[in-house]
Amino acid sequence: MADNGHKRKDKVKEKQKMGIFDRFKVLTVKDKNAVLIDIRAKDVYKRGYISGSINIPMTQLELIEKRVPDKEKKIYIVGSYDNEPKKAAKKLKKMGYENAIPGGRMEEHEGPLKKLK
DSSP states (O other), rough: HHHHHHHHHHHHHHHHSSSSSHHHHHHHHHOEEEEEEEOSSSSHHOBBOOOOOOOGGGGGGGGGGHOOOOTEEEEEEEEEETHHHHHHHHHHHHHOOOTTTEEGGGGGSSSSSBBOO
């Protein structure tokens, strides 16, 4: 039995090591009905973003209805501060996006980033 506890702890540690990009990649392979929203300001987003993400700054979340009209999609949200993705998910849920999921901080991301010129 003690061995199972160690296996569970190892799986938890491995999951914690996964960056946002890795988690999103795994999730989108399983679920093609998912999008990644980056809620950082446009100038910050340009300096480095996760490939495939959509930039909708926190201050302009109402624009999501144009960019992601399907309210059934799973929406994973990344930002710069711990509470931003949580606040964005709450706001999106009020707008009818019930599958809005806070994804964490970009500063935790260890994978490759793209840059806009």
